[in-house]
Amino acid sequence: xxxxxxxxxxxxxxxxxxxxxxxxxxxxxxxxxxxxxxxxxxxxxxxxxxxxxxxxxxxxxxxxxxxxxxxxxxxxxxxxxxxxxxxxxxxxxxxxxxxxxxxxxxxxxxxxxxxxxxxxxxxxxxxxxxxxxxxxxxxxxxxxxxxxxxxxxxxxxxxxxxxxxxxxxxxxxxxxxxxxxxxxxxxxxxxxxxxxxxxxxxxxxxxxxxxxxxxxxxxxxxxxxxxxxxxxxxxxxxxxxxxxxxxxxxxxxxxxxxxxxxxxxxxxxxxxxxxxxxxxxxxxxxxxxxxxxxxxxxxxxxxxxxxxxxxxxxxxxxxxxxxxxxxxxxxxxxxxxxxxxxxxxxxxxxxxxxxxxxxxxxxxxxxxxxxxxxxxxxxxxxxxxxxxxxxxxxxxxxxxxxxxxxxxxxxxxxxxxxxxxxxxxxxxxxxxxxxxxxxxxxxxxxxxxxxxxxxxxxxxxxxxxxxxxxxxxxxxxxxxxxxxxxxxxxxxxxxxxxxxxxxxxxxxxxxxxxxxxxxxxxxxxxxxxxxxxxxxxxxxxxxx
Amino acid sequence: xxxxxxxxxxxxxxxxxxxxxxxxxxxxxxxxxxxxxxxxxxxxxxxxxxxxxxxxxxxxxxxxxxxxxxxxxxxxxxxxxxxxxxxxxxxxxxxxxxxxxxxxxxxxxxxxxxxxxxxxxxxxxxxxxxxxxxxxxxxxxxxxxxxxxxxxxxxxxxxxxxxxxx
Numbered sequence: 001x002x003x004x005x006x007x008x009x010x011x012x013x014x015x016x017x018x019x020x021x022x023x024x025x026x027x028x029x030x031x032x033x034x035x036x037x038x039x040x041x042x043x044x045x046x047x048x049x050x051x052x053x054x055x056x057x058x059x060x061x062x063x064x065x066x067x068x069x070x071x072x073x074x075x076x077x078x079x080x081x082x083x084x085x086x087x088x089x090x091x092x093x094x095x096x097x098x099x100x101x102x103x104x105x106x107x108x109x110x111x112x113x114x115x116x117x118x119x120x121x122x123x124x125x126x127x128x129x130x131x132x133x134x135x136x137x138x139x140x141x142x143x144x145x146x147x148x149x150x151x152x153x154x155x156x157x158x159x160x161x162x163x164x165x166x167x168x169x170x171x172x173x174x175x176x177x178x179x180x181x182x183x184x185x186x187x188x189x190x191x192x193x194x195x196x197x198x199x200x201x202x203x204x205x206x207x208x209x210x211x212x213x214x215x216x217x218x219x220x221x222x223x224x225x226x227x228x229x230x231x232x233x234x235x236x237x238x239x240x241x242x243x244x245x246x247x248x249x250x251x252x253x254x255x256x257x258x259x260x261x262x263x264x265x266x267x268x269x270x271x272x273x274x275x276x277x278x279x280x281x282x283x284x285x286x287x288x289x290x291x292x293x294x295x296x297x298x299x300x301x302x303x304x305x306x307x308x309x310x311x312x313x314x315x316x317x318x319x320x321x322x323x324x325x326x327x328x329x330x331x332x333x334x335x336x337x338x339x340x341x342x343x344x345x346x347x348x349x350x351x352x353x354x355x356x357x358x359x360x361x362x363x364x365x366x367x368x369x370x371x372x373x374x375x376x377x378x379x380x381x382x383x384x385x386x387x388x389x390x391x392x393x394x395x396x397x398x399x400x401x402x403x404x405x406x407x408x409x410x411x412x413x414x415x416x417x418x419x420x421x422x423x424x425x426x427x428x429x430x431x432x433x434x435x436x437x438x439x440x441x442x443x444x445x446x447x448x449x450x451x452x453x454x455x456x457x458x459x460x461x462x463x464x465x466x467x468x469x470x471x472x473x474x475x476x477x478x479x480x481x482x483x484x485x486x487x488x489x490x491x492x493x494x495x496x497x498x499x500x501x502x503x504x505x506x507x508x509x510x511x512x513x514x515x516x517x518x519x520x521x522x523x524x525x526x527x528x529x530x531x532x533x534x535x536x537x538x539x540x541x542x543x544x
Numbered sequence: 545x546x547x548x549x550x551x552x553x554x555x556x557x558x559x560x561x562x563x564x565x566x567x568x569x570x571x572x573x574x575x576x577x578x579x580x581x582x583x584x585x586x587x588x589x590x591x592x593x594x595x596x597x598x599x600x601x602x603x604x605x606x607x608x609x610x611x612x613x614x615x616x617x618x619x620x621x622x623x624x625x626x627x628x629x630x631x632x633x634x635x636x637x638x639x640x641x642x643x644x645x646x647x648x649x650x651x652x653x654x655x656x657x658x659x660x661x662x663x664x665x666x667x668x669x670x671x672x673x674x675x676x677x678x679x680x681x682x683x684x685x686x687x688x689x690x691x692x693x694x695x696x697x698x699x700x701x702x703x704x705x706x707x708x709x710x
Contacts, residue, residue: 027668112661176582225580232641269645303639472695
């Protein structure tokens, strides 16, 4: 009898494990970046005592029916230069379990969540930036019927291997009017409304100030689409929240974002405006840089991938800014005289950001003096100080099956004092020409020529990059960035860099060697400083 | 008695396996956003045909090259194989509103969805964009590829062709 029970148990568990194996899915990825460092006084690169540094990440995820769970290993042995030294050693800082049952969806553990456009709450990660402000706690999503969704979160945010002191409580709701009101179901105009409330609690142990321990913030948003036209907006406000970011002023904060767009075949247009007034929001009022950010203020400028176009990148100014951005992209149809055989793509983009207009409270108090109400600001008045300008035009055209080119001209003005705390306003002109020549159906040579001309900062730059690829496995590239206009003649350095890589399906190995200039790496307007480097880089990524 | 137990077990064992086989769907049970702002289940975009799902962003040069190459090749590919092409943008709230004008401005005709806080991207273990997946008609993930270099679309076409031959 005992034998039978064992056999029964064995077969039942076997069938369950087969059931689980076949229906459930185990997946994951692995990423590793290794860098060796050699001292190079000319470019300002330092050697480090341990000679090399390594960042690595591995995610494992399991999904079975309505259930999913996952974890992430992270290892910094030691962290790459430019990453916060708070990242050191190895650990499993991220794990979660999630269950979706009909209308209810629970997550316990670590999670990433965004309310609306993220002004009040956005937890996110970007491994290249070293940003990971995941929340650890509980999240419940509820979708009682078509047209209504509710999300509630409670938790603390990740700070390296620890959690910040602030407890975050948040609630978000969204109504899709067309799904809620049957008479509007088939209307062309689609409307949705949303609102969020977020509160953080942090004890006041400040020796000087009496600080609000519970800081409440709220946001309203709408979204209207009618055919090719689209309009959305979000307004957020919060009570006074004295912090290291705002120099401990007791002024409430607010922010407004409006986006309008038109999208028809061959023609796309969009226009955005943004106003930010004292809207830094962190789960620890004393933190700085990219640590414990609760809200995300999307920068109102375009994101570029060409190297020299990222020499002076814009990032949002949470203490105050006003800006606008407009873009038109037009496709000159294929087969026309101007458009050529394959059509031509033209994009015009303009971004402008200024300071916020700030008026002193009275004659004896300086603007933003700590412990005061800070300043007053007229909502629709633009500040006088220039933060950022970007005017650019991009043309892409496929000339034949073998030849393609992209040309960009850009003029920027960049307030280095505001962005980096040094220097003044930098005016620069940039040009990029990229030519791709398909030598054979699976072989291509790509050449990028870039130039940046300015009288300020480090002067003129030129760059040449050539990349040869054999699809689907191999690529080789060499590049040189030459700071030929540096006012200091000794620093007119060539930054030579070579790399090759092998790709097979979702596995990718890349080995590079050379000099990399000091710079600011930005994703989504959040940036980190990357120091100058001279040495080898090995990167491996793999997904399964 | 022994035979009854064994045969019952065998039947339940087989039926569980069959059930499992039919239910297999490798798309995570998460929501993505349509260009109209509506949240839909990511599973609902797999509609019983071989499907290509490409993760991209408006600011990602190789992504735009890959999708442009697919756009150019699509009329020819559709003559050869029956499949669905889908592109999921991971643009965040900085550039999310640029996606629709960007896509229409280029006359891309495949379906576009948004994953603004990278939830689906993370669940599918995508480290960087572009990253392209091929799902078979049953929803099983059969191939994935990271990055894009000129000509990679040929390999993609071979993969979808091999699925429809079966």
